[in-house]
Every structure is written in structure tokens, then in C-alpha cells.
Amino acid sequence: AQRVTQPEKLLSVFKGAPVELKCNYSYSGSPELFWYVQYSRQRLQLLLRHISRESIKGFTADLNKGETSFHLKKPFAQEEDSAMYYCALSERSGGYQKVTFGTGTKLQVIP
Amino acid sequence: EAGVVQSPRYKIIEKKQPVAFWCNPISGHNTLYWYLQNLGQGPELLIRYENEEAVDDSQLPKDRFSAERLKGVDSTLKIQPAELGDSAVYLCASSSWGGREQYFGPGTRLTVT
Numbered sequence: 001a002q003r004v005t006q007p008e009k010l011l012s013v014f015k016g017a018p019v020e021l022k023c024n025y026s027y028s029g030s031p032e033l034f035w036y037v038q039y040s041r042q043r044l045q046l047l048l049r050h051i052s053r054e055s056i057k058g059f060t061a062d063l064n065k066g067e068t069s070f071h072l073k074k075p076f077a078q079e080e081d082s083a084m085y086y087c088a089l090s091e092r093s094g095g096y097q098k099v100t101f102g103t104g105t106k107l108q109v110i111p
Numbered sequence: 112e113a114g115v116v117q118s119p120r121y122k123i124i125e126k127k128q129p130v131a132f133w134c135n136p137i138s139g140h141n142t143l144y145w146y147l148q149n150l151g152q153g154p155e156l157l158i159r160y161e162n163e164e165a166v167d168d169s170q171l172p173k174d175r176f177s178a179e180r181l182k183g184v185d186s187t188l189k190i191q192p193a194e195l196g197d198s199a200v201y202l203c204a205s206s207s208w209g210g211r212e213q214y215f216g217p218g219t220r221l222t223v224t
Contacts, residue, residue: 043115088153
């Protein structure tokens with residue numbers, strides 16, 4: 001069974017400080033990982049996916065298979081980054097994609 | 112494009128009453144998901160549809176929950192009878208065939224008193 005762990009419920013950082021939101025997973029196959037974000041009063045939306053190896057809004061995430069991690073990082077936090085962040089793992093099951101979400105981390109950027 | 116539409120946005124009912132939620136996915140999206148999100152938790156899958164077929168309903172409490180997607184477009188999730196523990200946000204999401212990215216609706220916040 002696949003499992004996604006986000007150990008921090010709340011992460012508070014000052015504006016301009018680096019940010020790292022932790023995500024660890026357990027999965028025996030080849031994982032496909034995502035970060036979703038939910039800003040206040042907005043719907044949940046995709047932030048980035050590991051296969052794209054992209055940087056979105058200054059955020060990056062590298063899949064580390066040895067440590068089974070997919071931490072989300074940003075070098076300089078901005079106030080508008082304050083939101084709930086969910087790590088998600090997708091596996092192919094029965095011909096379809098099955099997604100498991102972590103419990104989420106609330107990022108609070110202090111001005 | 113309107114995105115995934117859900118209604119109602121909020122619902123307050125007394126326990127033992129029935130309740131229904133409606134979702135209209137993004138046009139052309141074959142896959143539709145219903146999730147349950149409790150406070151402080153991530154979304155948990157209740158049921159997933161590929162067109163009109165429920166391909167994963169293993170987490171749906173079938174004694175009181177039911178869902179349908181008759182024409183493979185919009186979907187309804189029903190709870191009958193509702194219990195206090197059903198208070199949560201019910202999210203609908205959709206994706207294109209084989210698509211990895213899910214597009215979420217705004218959710219329905221259910222309060223059972």
C-alpha cells in the first residue's frame with residue numbers, strides 16, 4: 001500500500017527565509033509525486049509534479065528515491081506563499097491512476 | 112472555462128436526514144473523483160469514475176453513501192441517513208483520460224447537527 005507522510009502540520013518562516021516542506025512516501029513501485037496547494041478561500045490546485053522537473057512560483061521539488069522523499073523548497077519565502085500544501089503520490093492500479101494525499105502542511109510566512 | 116462546479120457550497124442538516132451533492136466536471140474530462148476531507152486532513156478518495164463506470168469505490172461506506180454518474184458527465188453523491196461524523200468537506204475533482212493532474216471543485220462543506 002502506498003503512503004504519504006507530511007510530518008509538519010504547521011511551518012512558520014519569516015519573509016525572505018528559505019522554505020522546505022517535507023514529504024516522505026512509502027511505495028514499492030516507481031512513484032509519481034505531486035505537490036498541490038490551497039490558498040485561502042481558493043480551491044485545491046496542482047503546484048508541480050516531479051516528472052516535469054519544473055519550478056513554479058519559485059518552488060522546486062526533487063524526488064529522492066534513496067530517502068523516499070519529495071521535499072518542496074523555495075529559497076526566499078514570500079507572504080503570498082502562505083497556504084496549505086499537500087504532497088500526493090500517484091500509482092497505477094487496475095489500469096487507472098490512484099492518488100494518495102498527505103495530511104498537509106500549513107505554511108505561514110511572517111512579514 | 113468554469114472549472115469543476117459543485118453545489119451546494121454549504122449544507123447544514125440534522126442527523127438522520129438525507130443529503131445530496133452535485134458535481135459537474137470540466138468538459139471532456141472522463142475521470143471524476145469524489146473525496147472526503149476532514150478538518151486537518153488531506154483529501155481521501157471515496158469513489159472514482161471513468162466515464163459512467165465506478166472503477167474504485169472501495170472506500171465508499173456503502174451502507175449510507177451512494178453515487179451515480181449516469182451519463183458519464185455530472186455526478187451526484189448522496190448520504191442517507193447522515194451521521195454527526197459525516198461533517199466534512201466533500202470535494203469533487205476531474206481529470207482527462209490518462210491525465211495525472213486533477214482539477215478540484217470548491218467543495219461542499221457539510222455540517223450535521
